[in-house]
Amino acid sequence: MAIFVVGTFTASLDTTKLLPGITVGGQALGPSGSFARVMSLPINITGSLLLFGGAVWSVWRFARRREFGYRAWANVLIAAGAAILAALGSRARFGDTTGLYAAEMVAAVLMLAGFLLAGTLEKGARRSPAGRGAASE
Numbered sequence: 030m031a032i033f034v035v036g037t038f039t040a041s042l043d044t045t046k047l048l049p050g051i052t053v054g055g056q057a058l059g060p061s062g063s064f065a066r067v068m069s070l071p072i073n074i075t076g077s078l079l080l081f082g083g084a085v086w087s088v089w090r091f092a093r094r095r096e097f098g099y100r101a102w103a104n105v106l107i108a109a110g111a112a113i114l115a116a117l118g119s120r121a122r123f124g125d126t127t128g129l130y131a132a133e134m135v136a137a138v139l140m141l142a143g144f145l146l147a148g149t150l151e152k153g154a155r156r157s158p159a160g161r162g163a164a165s166e
Contacts, residue, residue, distance in 0.1 A: 106143030
């Protein structure tokens with residue numbers, strides 16, 4: 030943790046690359062070997078894998094249970110949003126920022142829609158026969 034704190038406060042920022050109206054895409058953080066660029070890789074890759082992998086795992090889990098099928102579709106939306114973010118973020122890392130902000134908006138909308146569609150477990154429990162029996166007691 031100390032490495033991140035020290036690296037964050039000692040990293041140099043090229044303010045000449047921060048121009049209004051121009052897509053920066055991380056250019057102000059320095060060359061590829063700079064601390065910020067190197068440290069962003071394990072954090073972003075781990076986060077993307079956990080988000081995408083967790084959503085795919087949830088799709089597999091909920092797809093097998095008919096009463097929670099809506100949650101499988103919700104996780105498909107979340108996985109799609111995560112995949113878009115990971116793909117476009119990687120492309121931006123290599124210098125192509127075309128459509129980055131529009132894609133981030135689409136990905137955010139997909140993940141929000143997935144979250145809202147998922148609802149709560151009570152929604153699925155009301156549909157299942159076990160849930161109806163437990164609710165009437």
